[in-house]
Amino acid sequence: MTGACIYGYGYEQRFSFLFAELQTPDELVYKFYPVAGGVFNFKIRAPNDAHLALTSGPSESDPMLEVFLGGWGNTKSVIRRNRTKPDVVEVETPNILNAGEFRGFWVRWFNGIITVGREGEAAAFMSYEEQTAFPINYVGVCTGWGASGSWMIEDSPAAPTLPTPQGWTAPPPTGSGPGCWVPASGGQVPPEAVPGGMDGEQLYIARARHESALIPGKLVPSHGVAYISWGGAEHPCTEYEVLCAGGGQWVPTSGGNIPPQAMPAGESEDGEPLFVGRVNHAGTITPGKVHPSHGFCYIPYGGQEMAFADYEILVSN
Template sequence: MPIELQTPDELVYKFYPVAGGVFNFKIRAPNDAHLALTSGPSESDPMLEVFLGGWGNTKSVIRRNRTKPDVVEVETPNILNAGEFRGFWVRWFNGIITVGREGEAAAFMSYEEQTAFPINYVGVCTGWGASGSWMIEGGPEFKTADCLTYNFRPVNNGCALIQFRGKSNCHIGLMSSKSEENPICELILGGWENTASVIRVNRVQPDRVRKDTPNLVSADRFTTFYVSWVNGHLTVRKDGPKGGIIIEGKDCVNFPVRFLAVRTGWGATGQWKITINENDRESIIKQQKTPGLLAARDSPAAPTLPTPQGWTAPPPTGSGPGCWVPASGGQVPPEAVPGGMDGEQLYIARARHESALIPGKLVPSHGVAYISWGGAEHPCTEYEVLCAGGGQWVPTSGGNIPPQAMPAGESEDGEPLFVGRVNHAGTITPGKVHPSHGFCYIPYGGQEMAFADYEILVSN
């Protein structure tokens, strides 16, 4: 269901959370439809703005940090219309921003941001004599019946934005497996006929935390909850990562969370939209404080590395022990976790490819990280490196995933992927473990190679 809204002639942005690297919308306005791409729900640097139909509906531009000259300018006469909706899309990946028309694959504007930043929100507004009607494509929506049966979704990043519409009993479960077995941490928001909320651990009563929350949810509109779990601490906020705290509890999630599940019951049904966004700012900040693991067993200790000249480390992303630090061009961030050896130290890295987030190997002398996908080895100049962590390497085989294995990515189908490594041709090469396939895949010699016996990285 799209979000419908009106924007007056006042150039004040209304912000909406986004994920997946795409924002689809329709706009009906005579001129000057403006969008802001930001990390948080407000105007702040860094920020990219897209202006459609500016200068009397004659041209469109991309502007960086509200500073002229514009970084992109394109003649687009009559691109907007006051009498009909026109559809557009904005996409971003690895710092490349593209803008196109609905139904057209080719972009009419594109820009490469040299200092890429996480885009978590898009703001919309109109101005310069124009008001507008918008239809914004929301996240995938689904329903839950009155049956207390969980619907599962894989997660690996320590936070989620959840939109719920129902009269009561918004149930959210955090689990290490796709089942209702312990360990499990459950949230009941708007329970007891929409009067109270609780945090329940392993279904043990009394509940770990209970708060009165009268009229928290509604059957008439979506209520937005921001749920985060870092270092065992569970927090639920209203509206977004900077919203007021509804309920929180310490030492509630002391296990690796691989699945988020939702359900309704006790006379209630629900409609849901869930956003899993890896680049959430609050999660990043908290995880910078996460203590690291012991160095990986049987791997050389990570050397003390100087910060590469001219490089300032971006904020880490991800969750769990250690953190994932963005890097590029062969850069090895301080405290990078070693993962193998092939004539030089290899490090544990991951990169995005074909809608998947894939663990692989960083080869510093090559200036790239390599991941395996579709039978081939793919070099990636932009990647993330596991830092300030490590754990232990545990021998295993097939799809046997130890309970403490650390999720490090996900397939294009949403299945969690883990870090594995293989002793092959005189090398120790890290790669990805794909549980449903029963193999560890490594990038080697231009190929994707599969091994049924391997070592997997687990937390201590």
């Protein structure tokens, strides 16, 4: 989503979720809900065939991506593009749904990468990269093929428009997450920049491209650069993006335990979502990147890339 500030609700074990409950009959007709923040958290109780549609508007229209959970008699799940076969992703998921209990899932999207996972698990079991990314503003849900369903859908307020900061002439904000990413350079700090740490001066949350990756790191205004960590080293970047107008919370965690409301803030060269983390180190509070499959938060510090298993992660509130 471009030009929008994204907000959400807090981490399940620290904050309160707000859920909308609904029933879907056995008729394969989508009910659409506005979404914001690049994530859709839900629980579903159904014997098979829980379907979701990701769209720009509140109806079925191209481009559209569909996620089918527990199809083909609750034996496999797929991602389908524009209602056309063959499916772009297909995985075996025997008994992924249950008619007698709610089971939780999440769908995330960032820079055209769509991932689907189970509640409480950071790793996705389905992933697809849309070559022509489109804004996802609505998610539709339905059941069919002999199944009706009970859903618990986390409320997601529509994203408000970011006002243009007075005196700011940078390009428009980009991306999604608990705020907006505003392009900047040379140590510039855009209005409403989100503080992320301290090292003799205020540090801000930034990200920059390096080696085909988009990597969260720290902006040090007096140095005129943002620093990111990659390949064991700290890399200065004169061109970067700064997280602005965010309303996030810092949640303690460790390893690859990613809270459901952690918003993707970048991606590795392999397409894995990266998140914003920070650690206390050598009298500083330094932001960096969380790489879930590695189980570490990496920070750029003293010319090095330093790894920490215990850290705080930024989640939307």
